[in-house]
Amino acid sequence: MKTVVVTDVERADASSIERLAAHGVATVHEAMGRTGLLGASLRPIQSGVRIAGSAVTVLCWPGDNLMIHAAVEQCREGDVLVVTTASPSLDGSFGELFATALQHRGVRGLVTTGGVRDVADLRAMGFPVWSAAVNAQGTVKATAGSVNVPITVGSAVVSAGDVIIADDDGALCVPRRYVQAVLGAADARVRKEAESRAAYLAGELSLDRNQLRGILNELGVRYVSAAEYEADNGSS
CATH class of the missing domain: 3.50.30.40 (Ribonuclease E inhibitor RraA/RraA-like)
Structure with a gap:
């Protein structure tokens, strides 16, 4: 050294x-x-x-x-x-x-x-x-x-x-x-975050704003009702 x-x-x-x-x-x-x-x-x-x-x-x-x-x-x-x-x-x-x-x-x-x-x-x-x-x-x-x-x-x-x-x-x-x-x-990131913050305060979901629903679908994530989940997995 x-x-x-x-x-x-x-x-x-x-x-x-x-x-x-x-x-x-x-x-x-x-x-x-x-x-x-x-x-x-x-x-x-x-x-x-x-x-x-x-x-x-x-x-x-x-x-x-x-x-x-x-x-x-x-x-x-x-x-x-x-x-x-x-x-x-x-x-x-x-x-x-x-x-x-x-x-x-x-x-x-x-x-x-x-x-x-x-x-x-x-x-x-x-x-x-x-x-x-x-x-x-x-x-x-x-x-x-x-x-x-x-x-x-x-x-x-x-x-x-x-x-x-x-x-x-x-x-x-x-x-x-x-x-x-x-x-x-x-x-630029601060400006983008400010826009997102305003959108969330107006009720928009991050899933939609960031276009994440398509990714969930591609990964095989399904939306099921509680009744359907219990039927598939058995009640506790």
Whole structure:
């Protein structure tokens, strides 16, 4: 593993990041063709919070948070710190002191495949976290890793400068080069959902609006009366 700290990472423009944040994880995930999720194991320690920002990536050694210390220097206002380890580790490598330093620099939150601690303090200070575990187990500072290199989180590759969106539904990565295309697709999806919402409020059924009755028929699903069902299956 190469051990480097990459500086001067290019980021998406702030207005595009804010527009993606407004859409949220589920909408953008669908707009991206159901890709980009960082895994169902990453859960928020808070509720009702949505963030988006540019990724500062960190690759650490298991049980070691040295490179998180190195990453703080590379963070700018509006960033999201994304941390993983060279092999799986749920040790509590992040806590209130890191959050204090990052919050001072304008960082919007943390996404980590590892563990976090000082959770009550993190909630009280309003520093959002998505993690794979809450774990008081401490770490050392002894092994080199890398900052702002591509890392794998869940089934997604996260590169420095990609846009991270996170809310109650989980966390998602939008590659920086695709931000404008994803925004267009997400805007279109929101318009379509608004039309569907209005139709459902007017009484239309999703079976009809989405033309699903034909699919049911093709799959052999039959509509029968309760009497017919009981006759075919016997009464209980």
